[in-house]
Amino acid sequence: MPLRPEYTSDLLIDGKLVPGSGGAFDVVNPATEEVIGQASQATAADMDAAIAAARTAFDTTDWSRDHAFRARCLRQLRDALAGHFDELRELTVAEVGCPVFLTHGPQLEGPVNDLGYFADLAESYTWTVDLGEASPMGIKNHRELRSEAIGVVGAITPWNFPHQINFAKIGPALAAGCTVVLKPAPDTPWCAALVGKVIAEETDIPAGVINIVTSTDHELGAQLTADPRVDLISFTGSTATGRAVMTTAAASLKKVFLELGGKSAFLVLDDADLGSACAMAAFNVVTHAGQGCAITTRLVVPREKLAEATELTRNALAGLPAADPEKPGTICGPLISARQRDRVEEYIALAVAEGGTVETGGDRPADADRGYFVSPTLISGLDNSARVAQEEIFGPVLVILAHDGDDDAIAIANDSPYGLSGQVWGTDPDRIDRVVRGVRTGTMGINGGIWYAADVPFGGYKQSGIGREMGVAGFAEYLETKAVARPA
Template structure:
């Protein structure tokens, strides 16, 4: 049975996991900040290009020279070992996650910690239960009788590049199915949240049977290491989550080696309220959604699209709901909106708030830093009215607790507004008439839709988007298949 991790100290997290060994970064260390207090929590390992090269070599060797990709039962056992060990460390990981990510504590009982850890069991089940060989029966092409079969095989070495907003969820949504499929992994986590990955690396090294090189975790502030993963011919697939702008660079960097690329990118999702909906309930849910984790989620609905005849009432209801959802200490019970991740991110959001006014918008509530917060990267929950859907604040991903409210002139107009976006990641609709709701669900071009508060997040539900929200799907069997190649085999009979 795993023993509890010792109290968190900089030396316990400041290690890279490369080839089964926890080692210091060749570049020294870098500061890890608490976004709620702006205090330095400690230091993380600063990897260099040489460290990344070593990690890629280890992953390549583990894939090519061992039977990891073929031993499905062993892979499943290792994944369950990791799940169980992490659950034993849940309370320390919870404290670490809230401190490093700035997420409200309540989210660690779901998608910020426990949910993603538990999901590792689902991926283990996929490793055991997938039909690795499928018999296609006999056929006689050109008069020659053959028996055919399809074999699923691991893609190879996976480079996983992840952001800071939901580090555990996104890290495990990549390494879980990749390992279940038989791949080996080099994980490059965001420099804002290195410890969430580094301590998982420690558990892998000390409390599981993962062979050396199967999982490598490389923390660094050098974004060039992500580009190194993308361009290295020893890497077979890049799985990236982040901004659409960076996604384009990832795609371009990977193109010369023609490696497979999975991209989960930005969103500007619409929350559509039909004229037969409970307006107060819908606006309250839209307000709650946009301030959750300070709006730092790509699938959060940030455009509230309401019937024009009910617009003033919707503004009042949303403003009232936001007034009860103040930005506050993420460790405090009841907090939904914590801080933004960094001073840089807060400045970016503040730039959009200034832009909203320049575009003719009205700040209905919020719009600045909370007066009672001298420290921490906080922004007040904000509602913007008076702009149309062509405005930049309605078209561009802000990644803060900022909601833009827009009027629509009927169901089809609401669909058109939702689709008038470069993105297509998520969305929501509230109404009463099942036929009208279904027409909206069918009409909006987006990867996920919530109906009247329905929750689509689950290990078995594919997640991804249309248009500039990405390429491919994560989670579910569709996400698992991203890490597989199909080999067709025929033999004469």
């Protein structure tokens, strides 16, 4: 599937590749601002058909009960997608604007390979637990617990890491025996559409088990959330939209999984290697132009080392410029859209208005006359109450803050509506462990430790979400528990 202007993707509904009944919409390369093709524009009627297909497939087939078949289908999908890595890589860089190096990890190959982990879970999971005998009210019974698929899953995903987030929902949902309607972000429809094409043409996944509906109409997400035929909504996106999802889902009391925003802290203790810590903090915040909910965007350093840390971080960011994502060595590509670039620039202006200093960046790269680029930016001179220290910016913007000891560092990290991720750097294991225990967040890295993997649950505290994705805990989100008793 070469990238060409006349390319139009199809929807996947009930096992068939079909055009959207609303026509098509443009797909834009964020690094060049060029229209590179079109994607199918679904309507409410298309979404209704997709939900109906998923409901029928769940209610009338053996998909939810045939664990071995599901595992085979997931491995088949993994292997088929691996055969398309070259075109998927080209498509992903062009549509998402992510640097090429990320497609060898969480932007493509990692999530595809993770389908094997969920296939293994479908086969190895303990679907029935024997509770033995008991005599409630003097009557001897034998009891067991059964795990069963929850039903139809509505998956609503964002644009920043489309393959990672799509497969973090599709993989465990299908492995658990659910059927799925996937509504991907309108900024990155092709990443999902090509997967739909591979499913339809190269796998034995039955018709209706997975349906993929692309559209610029955000009301389709609300339609999916409100529909009583849908048993669970798995949403990744902003906290504000997550609240709306919860409100809409409440009418039918369906289960909701939410992976939302973050404003994670990178805590540097006074015994840490300051140079290494500041270099890693800079690398983290520019990766994919800071467009990641778990990226650490607050660098919290000892007050007595603030000036030195500011200089080290400023120099590190200056060596990581925003550049063409296809260029070897690029870490910081473009933002996804002009709208997102405007948002980031507004936050930088706000930081200055609040009394902050832009130590480096804060502008558009001089050599980029096209593309939605913002130079990696370091802001100093503010405290943790500033809006740029409290609100998720979703760009390559790092705020450096001072702490007065370990307890104060923990307090600053926790002084946030979010609790998604974090880092702590130091040398004393006891102090590090105390910080890890004190910070209320779903994931923590120690001295650059990487928690991202298929078997590690991901999610957050507070307004960063509800539930966990990935790992056995993420798999269990798609299950119901049934207690069964019979006379002994």
